[in-house]
Amino acid sequence: MSQATDSEAVREDGVIESVSGPVVTATDLGAKMNDVVYVGDEGLMGEVIEIEGNLSTIQVYEETSAVAPGEPVENTGEPLSVDLGPGMLDTIYDGVQRPLDVLQEKMNSAFLDRGVDAPGIDLERTWEFEPAVEVGDEVEPGDVVGIVEETVTIDHKVMVPPGSEGGEVTAIEAGNFTVEDTVAELDSGEEIQMRQEWPVRSPRPSADKQTPTTPLISGQRILDGLFPLAKGGTAAIPGPFGSGKTVTQQSLAKFSDADIVVYIGCGERGNEMTEVIDDFPDLPDPQTGNALMARTCLIANTSNMPVAARESCVYTGITIAEFYRDMGYDVALMADSTSRWAEAMREISSRLEEMPGEEGYPAYLAARLSQFYERAGYFENINGTEGSISVIGAVSPPGGDFSEPVTQNTLRIVKTFWALDADLAERRHFPAINWTESYSLYQDQLDPWYRENVAEDYPEVRQWAVDTLDEEGELQEIVQLVGKDALPPDQQLTLEVARYLREAWLQQNAFIEVDQYCPPEKTYGILTAIKHFNDEAFEALDAGVPVEEIQNIDAAPQLNRIATTEDDEAEEFTEELEANITEQLRELY
Missing domain, CATH: 3.40.50.300 (P-loop containing nucleotide triphosphate hydrolases)
Known part of the structure; x- marks a missing residue:
């Protein structure tokens, strides 16, 4: 929001009475709750947060050192709002939507003076507007009247403001416009612009x-x-x-x-x-x-x-x-x-x-x-x-x-x-x-999506992993008291499977490009490979194979390599690994 200068919108009848850090009190301001005001000779932006009689309390969004009682306070009569329109993406703002790159150019310095201001979106830049409706079409609040290519990735949809009465489009055409130019006119006399303002503390309406x-x-x-x-x-x-x-x-x-x-x-x-x-x-x-x-x-x-x-x-x-x-x-x-x-x-x-x-x-x-x-x-x-x-x-x-x-x-x-x-x-x-x-708490409502888009048994495999990790947590308390070797073979094997869950599945290396992002299919593939090892290992254990021999097969450590395998090669690698695990374990009995 830029500093108001219209004499009808600004009332210069407020006077600072006291200053306490970012909180300033003013008299004779005539403001409403949450009105934006400009404080002191430097015009520091603030917001009215408390009104008691003739005394208005203001929280100032900038450093208030050297601000003194007796200085003026200007009231805009408007709540703290943001500028909405094309140009917000690929932009860095401060907390009250002042674009930092614009402020830096204005000050020619990385250090900003107090009171410096700039609109949230560029008011002079032109955008190529492509109509989405025609003359004679009826539009209502929220309807898209045109498209602007905001970035190479995102199309910005120019909408009828939520508070509009709507009506019939009487004029609209393609062309290059600024955000304050009229891009469409309605029979009610309303003019639609690309730019909207909205008070930040009020949610935008939805159906x-x-x-x-x-x-x-x-x-x-x-x-x-x-x-x-x-x-x-x-x-x-x-x-x-x-x-x-x-x-x-x-x-x-x-x-x-x-x-x-x-x-x-x-x-x-x-x-x-x-x-x-x-x-x-x-x-x-x-x-x-x-x-x-x-x-x-x-x-x-x-x-x-x-x-x-x-x-x-x-x-x-x-x-x-x-x-x-x-x-x-x-x-x-x-x-x-x-x-x-x-x-x-x-x-x-x-x-x-x-x-x-x-x-x-x-x-x-x-x-x-x-x-x-x-x-x-x-x-x-x-x-x-x-x-x-x-x-x-x-x-x-x-x-x-x-x-x-x-x-x-x-x-x-x-x-x-x-x-x-x-x-x-x-x-x-x-x-x-x-x-x-x-x-x-979203698992139940998301499970149908995972069943349809990843694997039918995804929720069951995930629950197996949760149960295994929970059991490991309980066993680790015993291990700290008596040592791992004192556990029965089946519990030792559970700890080994849980170790692979932690190291091969839960851990992720952001420094390895292929492991920075793991698609759901690969996430499921790694988990099923570990479960496959678990199932085959317990079959071998039931057949009398010592747990040490099961742990020492050559294929098992390869589970740690699935995550760093290229995504398009991971499925084939996993299938071969599961076959090797099955072969090596069944050779033991």
């Missing part, structure tokens, strides 16, 4: 919210194989420092089969966000072969940026995601991390002197988290299309304590829980997701 039945394929075996996430689902990735939250989310952003990716760096360390900003423009998209940024929108709000803007950045991201959902796209939104967002709420709440809840977080923490995650889902849009928003939020519990308020409140909301484990990370087991603590 219906449906039960998701299609998985979001991530290419990570432990996620797709054991704890799948539905398109339109919600997931949390909690974990202590260094356990791989950011890397897991970046892998999801790179390899998930969503049409659009919105990545929110919410209060993360600057070096991590710099790595994302540097790497993403150069990464090829495994889905299309084009640049990954052609279907990605980045929102960067690092830990050294003003804390108030951190509170708004997740709303900015989810609103952009909803706009592409309305076009019928599947959107994956990564929020890294919601703990930093909650800390921003805690700081603002304490400066407002609100009654603190658990560990100092505001009493409305759970409500705010729910409002955010509830905007995910698989929707029937108001224009009849279907689209989804899958939200994956990282959580950074202090000291890895999952009992702290942000993690616990998140777990009450999301249906997929990917628990990262520092012990696994120290053992160089990546992704470091703990398979005994993690879960997915």
Whole structure:
């Protein structure tokens, strides 16, 4: 949102009374709740968050040092909104949708002055508009009136705004237009532009919210194989420092089969966000072969940026995601991390002197988290299309304590829980997701898809893997007391099979190109090969073959090689390996 200058829209009757960090109080402002205002002589953007009598409390999205009582406050009369239109993809924004590359050019520096502003989308760039309706057609809110090629990967669909009355198209033509030019006219006199504005704290309307039945394929075996996430689902990735939250989310952003990716760096360390900003423009998209940024929108709000803007950045991201959902796209939104967002709420709440809840977080923490995650889902849009928003939020519990308020409140909301484990990370087991603590509540509704598209027995094979890993966990407690050799042969063999599940299936090497992404068919193939070894090995054991001889066959270690075999060669390699396992084990009895 750009700073307002229209004398009718701006009221310069507010005066700063006090300043406390990012919280400023002003008198005589005449504002409504959530109005955007411009504070002080430098015009710092802020938002009204509390009104008591003639006193308005404002959270300012920039550093407030040197702002003094007596300076003016300008009221726009509008809530915090984002510009929606072509040009949002392949762009990096800050928490209030100011494009960082534009601000850098404006300042001719990587360090931005306070008060600098720019519109969220380029108002001067022209786009080639191709009509999707004709003169005389009736259109309603949400209907697509034209197509613009936003990037080489994504077609931007120009829609009738949700609040429109609709009507008959009286004028529309192809051509090159800016986002503020009229591209279609209706008989009601309404003019349709490519650009829309939408308040970030209000969900965009939809016709219906449906039960998701299609998985979001991530290419990570432990996620797709054991704890799948539905398109339109919600997931949390909690974990202590260094356990791989950011890397897991970046892998999801790179390899998930969503049409659009919105990545929110919410209060993360600057070096991590710099790595994302540097790497993403150069990464090829495994889905299309084009640049990954052609279907990605980045929102960067690092830990050294003003804390108030951190509170708004997740709303900015989810609103952009909803706009592409309305076009019928599947959107994956990564929020890294919601703990930093909650800390921003805690700081603002304490400066407002609100009654603190658990560990100092505001009493409305759970409500705010729910409002955010509830905007995910698989929707029937108001224009009849279907689209989804899958939200994956990282959580950074202090000291890895999952009992702290942000993690616990998140777990009450999301249906997929990917628990990262520092012990696994120290053992160089990546992704470091703990398979005994993690879960997915989407399995039952996704199983029909897996049966139809991967294998009829996929759910049963997956359950066998879960049972084997659970049994290994119980046996490991005994092993620590009496040693592995004290176990009976069948339990020793179970530990050996579980080791292959961990090393050949659950582990994935991001430094090996062929193993960065694993399609569902290959994920299933590796698992069935390990189960084949399990079944043949227990038959040999029942026939009297010593467990040591079973463990020492030459073919078994080849299970670790399936993951690093080229995808188009993996099926043949697996079939040959299963035949070798059968042959070598049956030679023993």
